Amino acid sequence: MRTVSIGFVMVLLALIAVGCCNTCSDDEAVTGPSQTYTMEQFMKTVSVGGGSFSPDETKLLISSNSTGVFNVYVIDIATGEQTAITEGDDTTFGIGFFPEDERILFTRDQAGNELNHLYLRDVDGTVTDLTQGDETKEQFFGWSYDLRSFFTINNSRDAKFFDLYEWSVVDLEPKLLYRNETGMTPSAISPDKRWVALSKTNTTNDSDLFVLDLFKRGGNPQLISEHEGDAAFIAMDFSHDGMSFYYTTNIDGEFEALKKYDLTTGSHDNVYATDWDVSYAYFSRDDTYRVIGTNEDGYTKVEITRTATGETLDLPPLPEGTVSGVGFSRSESKVRLSLSSDTMPRNLFIVDLEKNEVTQLTNTLNPEIKTDDLVAGTVERFTARDGMTIPGPLYKPLGAGPDNPAPVLVWVHGGPGGQSRAGYSAERQFLLNHGYGIFAVNNRGSAGYGKTFYAADDGKHGREPLWDCVDAKEYLKTLDWVDSDRIGILGGSYGGYMTLAALAFQPEEFDVGVDLFGVSNWVRTLKSIPPYWESFREALYREIGNPETDEQFLYDTSPVFHGDNITKPLIIVQGANDPRVIQAESDDMVAAIKANGGIVEYVIFEDEGHGFTKNDNRIEGWNAVLTFLDTYLKVVDPVEESAG
Numbered sequence: 001m002r003t004v005s006i007g008f009v010m011v012l013l014a015l016i017a018v019g020c021c022n023t024c025s026d027d028e029a030v031t032g033p034s035q036t037y038t039m040e041q042f043m044k045t046v047s048v049g050g051g052s053f054s055p056d057e058t059k060l061l062i063s064s065n066s067t068g069v070f071n072v073y074v075i076d077i078a079t080g081e082q083t084a085i086t087e088g089d090d091t092t093f094g095i096g097f098f099p100e101d102e103r104i105l106f107t108r109d110q111a112g113n114e115l116n117h118l119y120l121r122d123v124d125g126t127v128t129d130l131t132q133g134d135e136t137k138e139q140f141f142g143w144s145y146d147l148r149s150f151f152t153i154n155n156s157r158d159a160k161f162f163d164l165y166e167w168s169v170v171d172l173e174p175k176l177l178y179r180n181e182t183g184m185t186p187s188a189i190s191p192d193k194r195w196v197a198l199s200k201t202n203t204t205n206d207s208d209l210f211v212l213d214l215f216k217r218g219g220n221p222q223l224i225s226e227h228e229g230d231a232a233f234i235a236m237d238f239s240h241d242g243m244s245f246y247y248t249t250n251i252d253g254e255f256e257a258l259k260k261y262d263l264t265t266g267s268h269d270n271v272y273a274t275d276w277d278v279s280y281a282y283f284s285r286d287d288t289y290r291v292i293g294t295n296e297d298g299y300t301k302v303e304i305t306r307t308a309t310g311e312t313l314d315l316p317p318l319p320e321g322t323v324s325g326v327g328f329s330r331s332e333s334k335v336r337l338s339l340s341s342d343t344m345p346r347n348l349f350i351v352d353l354e355k356n357e358v359t360q361l362t363n364t365l366n367p368e369i370k371t372d373d374l375v376a377g378t379v380e381r382f383t384a385r386d387g388m389t390i391p392g393p394l395y396k397p398l399g400a401g402p403d404n405p406a407p408v409l410v411w412v413h414g415g416p417g418g419q420s421r422a423g424y425s426a427e428r429q430f431l432l433n434h435g436y437g438i439f440a441v442n443n444r445g446s447a448g449y450g451k452t453f454y455a456a457d458d459g460k461h462g463r464e465p466l467w468d469c470v471d472a473k474e475y476l477k478t479l480d481w482v483d484s485d486r487i488g489i490l491g492g493s494y495g496g497y498m499t500l501a502a503l504a505f506q507p508e509e510f511d512v513g514v515d516l517f518g519v520s521n522w523v524r525t526l527k528s529i530p531p532y533w534e535s536f537r538e539a540l541y542r543e544i545g546n547p548e549t550d551e552q553f554l555y556d557t558s559p560v561f562h563g564d565n566i567t568k569p570l571i572i573v574q575g576a577n578d579p580r581v582i583q584a585e586s587d588d589m590v591a592a593i594k595a596n597g598g599i600v601e602y603v604i605f606e607d608e609g610h611g612f613t614k615n616d617n618r619i620e621g622w623n624a625v626l627t628f629l630d631t632y633l634k635v636v637d638p639v640e641e642s643a644g
Helices: 039-043 426-433 451-457 464-476 494-505 522-527 531-544 551-556 559-565 583-595 615-634 638-643
Strands: 002-005 048-053 059-064 071-076 082-084 092-097 104-108 117-121 127-129 138-143 149-154 163-168 174-178 185-189 195-203 206-213 233-238 244-249 257-262 268-272 277-283 289-296 299-306 322-328 334-341 344-352 357-360 378-383 389-395 406-412 437-439 482-492 513-516 570-575 600-605
Touching (some): 048 334, 059 092, 117 138, 138 185, 149 185, 268 277, 299 322, 406 464, 426 615, 464 482, 464 494
Parallel strands (some): 406 437, 406 482, 482 513, 513 570
Antiparallel strands (some): 002 357, 059 071, 092 104, 117 127, 163 174, 233 244, 244 257, 257 268, 389 437
16 A cells, blocks of 8 residues: 655546557567466456445445455455455455445355345444345345435346345335336436436437436326437436436447436536546535546546536546546545556545545556566557457567567457457457467457447347457558467357357358357347346347247358368357356367367356356466467467478
């Protein structure tokens, strides 16, 4: 922990780590990392998140995987001392202290099954599961402004839909506020508890917002997002006086802008817009500050302004990076910030606004790892075969150059509507440190580049988005530090599907594939989605295909039915408890490849779901990936070597 006391300076909270990618000019020597590190060393870097202030504002509740599994800790702000609040093998995340005492709420699922329950830890250490029903999924929805209650949404009544409940902090008895029978999702509630905002997903590119007056018994939700064509409407926050509701929408252009709806007059007003998406907007407890986060080419830019004057809040200098989270204490005299970059894992900082003092609470990078051995990326772009511009962060391993070309992986994000963004990744740095370049392509359909780009993959999966990955490979071949004969493809979830699709439908393009829990059979996946996805089931069908009416198309674009085309080596990593891409998807893919005599390695984790959160499993899985890549991508073919 370090504390720095400095006079106010004009520093915009938009610290974007670009342009420092550890590359060298043509006349500089190209040197590699000072040493290579094991995955065990990378996993000694701690991941932290959250940050709820205690009632007296002297402590912070966080989540940390310092033991290898996420659990809940309390940090003393003055000393930096951390105290474990929970322990166990199931991933656990802190929610917050109670407003007037040090009872604590936290959430956990069971071995990755995503059925999160809400737990109470009393001041004497007693833990109570507040969620009713083993198959119930419950999510914390915020504290009431009067601090006498908190809200949750859960699907205990109907597995398909989430109802809204209010819980008294005294008796902890839930009271039903909104019975969801139409698939609308509660998204925000006003400070006076009168209004609740409801979201309705029509397609992945079109949605609606409603407001419901809870004071009117038998009242119906009121549509506030009338529009023609496709447009997204996303709930943000209510004003302190409960008279206005803030939301983002791209109805006026390509990008999400912040607007305000007057609950009295029904008028809509423009609040904030830029040439990028507004990712989030909210207010401090008493509306003293407004926080707006924008997604600028994969980097988060955060602006904090004084609500009354519109002036930007001046903050003491912070390390270069991107701010991923801002939280105010109840008195609004302290701000908690989460800050990270490609070469700095997320750290937590406290800014004391009265003392103009910034305190770094965590230093998460394993001290065995030198920062100079880590690689920062630059956003690069190429033109796809049909003229569309495709962006993505490019990472050049240290030491790569014309005389030492590197093998490269086209890294495909999940989604399908996800986005590869800047930020620290132990897995990415592990591969870079071992000599592999990475191009984290944001193929068409990725978020963050406007609604036209976002919709450009609808109904085209296995074709145009995949062609973008192939065209990314062609772009990489133009770079003098890339070994054009050694380019593979890697991805998780939907990115795993893209990996399988690349090897099945473009079998000569990539030299290897790394599939992390990827879809292999769209027909089965779309029929077996979790029941609590019901509110956007039709939207998913519109984007990918309806298993009842588009079965032939889904068959044609499902790699499992074309395993005989796969001739290049593949490794598959899967969680046995994955509720989204069930284990059978990977089992069948492995069987299809083996039936044709193909090369496939398979790693299964019995205690993981959709993504791997336990350090031991991450170490085992990524060591297996590295060994696979060293065997089939980095090493020269022994036959070619002997012939040379």
